[in-house]
Amino acid sequence: MTKSLKVICPNGHLGFAPLKTESFRIAVEAGTDYIAADSGSDDIGPVPLGSDTCASPRAWQEHDLEVMLLAARKTGKPMIIGSAGDTGTNSRVDMYVEIIRDLARKHDLAPFRLGWFYSEVDKETVRASIRGGSPVRGLDGRPDLDEAELDATDRIVAMAGVHPFRALLEEGCDVIIGGRSSDSAIFAAAALHEGFPDAQAYYLGKVLECASFCAEPYGAKETVMGEITPEFVEVTAMHPGQRCTVASVAGHAMYERSNPFHEYVAGGLLDMTDCHYEQVSEKTTRVTGMKFVPAEEFRVKLEGSGRLGARFVGMAGIRDPYTIANVDAVIEWARTQVRERFGDDGWELHYNVFGRNGIMGEMEPLKDKPAHELLIVVQGVAPTREMAEELTITGTRQLFYARLPEVKGTAGGVSFVFDEVMEASPGCRWTLNHTMAVNDPLALFPTHSEIVGSDVLETA
Secondary structure, three states: OOOOEEEEEOOOOOOOOOOOHHHHHHHHHHOOOEEEEEEEOOOOOOHHHHHOOOOOOHHHHHHHHHHHHHHHHHHOOOEEEEEEEEOOOHHHHHHHHHHHHHHHHHOOOOOEEEEEEOOEOOHHHHHHHHHOOOOOEEOOOOOOOOHHHHHOOOEEEEOEOOHHHHHHHHOOOOEEEOOOEOHHHHHHHHHHHOOOOHHHHHHHHHHHOOHHHHOEOOOOOOOEEEEEOOOOEEEEEOOOOOEOOHHHHHHHHHOOOOOOOEEEEOOEEEEOOOOEEEEEEOOEEEEEOOEEEEOOOOEEEEEEEEEEEEEEEEEEEEOOHHHHHOHHHHHHHHHHHHHHHHOOOOOEEEEEEEOOOOOOHHHOOOOOOOOOOEEEEEEEEEOOHHHHHHHHHHHHHOOOOOOOOOOOOOOOOOEEOOOOOEEOOOEEEEEEEEEEEOOOOOOOOOEEEEEEOHHHHHHO
């Protein structure tokens, strides 16, 4: 085992917005052993998984992959990507693999080994677990999965830990494209492959997963460098104007979790309760005291999404004070007209009132103090495109015709941003946020590899 290992991360969600090339260049020139990035998130909602699409433009994803690949091949350092194409479905992995092949051809790269793994899980595999007496356990208050909810699911991905990444590294892969993956595992796998302890390896992954989110002042898509030793992890901001401070690093370690000190991964728990943070230079913070607790049972997180139907969106603005004061009655009027046309069920109609409680809903503490103007966003979901469009038009236009007791004019209290409603992505919902027990850490993540490069492609 070497005394230390350096890993750089240029983007906390590859392709969601293009990485900044200058701080990445600085990091590469400073010297690194691995280049890695996560490309996925469930923050984008259930639609990309349910519809098997990307939330990010392909051009932005190609940009980040090209910048990283050229640096990795020039320096001879491995490159690791997890959760390809936002969701890590099989089609997104295939898309990234094809992009890497195309880039190898475009830049006449010398042959290298490309590895990849898949993360999609067949519903029958999950059904077999349920029927075999091994509960698929719900997370965040969800009940255990039943077959009705499974049948409402269109697509499932399992969240890989370090295991498929390590398997491909052991094969000698120079570039790895992963299916859906735990963010921290992408980076931890490199450190574990090089022989570093579990606790430090997983903390390295936790601190690097969102790139410059662990630095201050805030600046997205800038590169950070993590260095691991058997005793500690250090993280350094690469952008000249950013620093990794005790506050920024500790704050990042604690966010996005119900318990700020615990990070669960397939196979165990990173415990950050006793972490100590020390500013060792202007741009670098050192972390010690992390622990890793192996799990008694190996469980893999499953994410599933189910399609509800076609979706259209309408928008209406309100400036009239009386209409604002009675906006709930206006919305109920529109809902009543929809019920008269379409019945009581078989469709969904959602109203978000921006300027009152459009973001937080019923949790908004100031919903009784609306702004002087409101925007109502109307979303209609129905089994067919035609029904969804008509449903949304009805639910939007009828806001104009609402009958309020003190209104005597006929001009209406609502204006329309567009006369028409706009087709949107399908309506989807999360169906699985669960864990399933498996006997083999690689069972749900089949791996593949091949030699690619200009000479190889021309021969093929």
